[in-house]
Amino acid sequence: MAKFLLFCILFVLCWPLALLALVAYPIVWLLLIPFRIVGIAVGGVLELIGAIIFLPARLIRAI
Numbered sequence: 001m002a003k004f005l006l007f008c009i010l011f012v013l014c015w016p017l018a019l020l021a022l023v024a025y026p027i028v029w030l031l032l033i034p035f036r037i038v039g040i041a042v043g044g045v046l047e048l049i050g051a052i053i054f055l056p057a058r059l060i061r062a063i
Contacts, residue, residue, distance in 0.1 A: 011018040
């Protein structure tokens, strides 16, 4: 709701910029998809490395 209100204020103050933002937002969103995929993959790899490093400690603690 806040984003919509900010868009309405921008539309009243400077409608060409608001229309440009309305058109450019989906294009920018599509361009950023590969970076999101890389971020998810890197996060998964870091979680895996952390689990491998802490595995001996968890095994010792379980005994």
